[in-house]
Amino acid sequence: MTRTLWDSTVGKKAIMAVTGLIMLGYLVAHMAGNLKIFFGPGEFDGYAHWLRTMGAPVLHEEWALWIVRVALVAAVVLHGVSAYQLSRRDIRARPAGYVHRRARASYATRTMRWGGVILALFLVWHILDLTTGTVHTGFRPGHPYQNVVDTFSTWYGNVIYITAVLALGLHVRHGFWSAAQTLGVGNATRERVLKTLAGLLALVLTAGFVSVPVAVMTGLVR
Template structure:
């Protein structure tokens, strides 16, 4: 009697397992393969964005300081342009330092844009098709980072065509290329910003640059370890001050040309 009951109990316990296995096999479903680990982790991508962003921030700060020499007149500004091209001669070829800097900036640009695109793609994939598209992001600056980044990239291309290569129609009709001994950087800048549409586009781009820097510098500091309350406050202050200084310094130049202060 007890043996029969024990056998019946074991049979009843195994029955659900057998049915579950049978239904799983009958459905023909296979276990999903394990996900491959990405070549670059999210942390690595954030570090790449932070480091390259700091390189760009340092460049635009130094570039703005150099551009402010335009207030000293044509002689000083053109001499500064010649100095940039002859820096470290004859140890390096003519304009060698400038080309080295350009290569570094191009590498940083590729890394910055590539890391940003991968992070955005991963964020969208993680949210899936049921993400709330109308859910606002943390701040206005954060929401506009992709937009300001694209506009700034287009501005850089236009800026190079205008004042570096002198390619029309971006450049003014009076653009003159410099030589190893002479430069026409001052005259080219004045001629370019005397066009109101170019001056306004430049000013708009600098406003977007300030917005991008304000949020980007704080994010870079956070991603590189400034997570404490005091460090975060310092990062916010430094990012804001640098962004405003660079924005106002650069914006002052086209308006000074339009108003005849620099001519």
């Protein structure tokens, strides 16, 4: 049964839909956590500390955080591999391409593949920048607020982050709608509601994530 699900086109689309929704839930929570930076270093650093101790005293320090990380890595890998394999199947099915080059889908639809690549590269940079500090000059372990301010005090930190967030917005807008279609949206009324919800989610996530570097650039957060 598992083998059939993974091998079939419908199965891969279902896996992409489920893993996409898992990642979307994480993004909403992550954005909400990021916005705590507007309440000052005490609030933001306290939230970062809570992430490492959540689940205590049942779980040891960082156990719950690592469970979340492993689940997210699994979702990202399954999502990416499924997307790549579906893309290859699509290319093999239409090797000659279309005779007429008329746009067949929205801008977000046509940039989903490149958007996924941009987000994957950004994820690596983001971890090396604010989690391990590998590419972050002056990184201070245990001081997440200051590390975030330092990152967004550089032009390249802002360019990388904002570019990735814009790609994320397009990805979420189309991805949420695609997931709803794959899992079954029902009648036309539900389709309209879900399309509207997809747009709102993309807008809220984009605005929420971008607000942090903008706040640092304008001196609202420092």
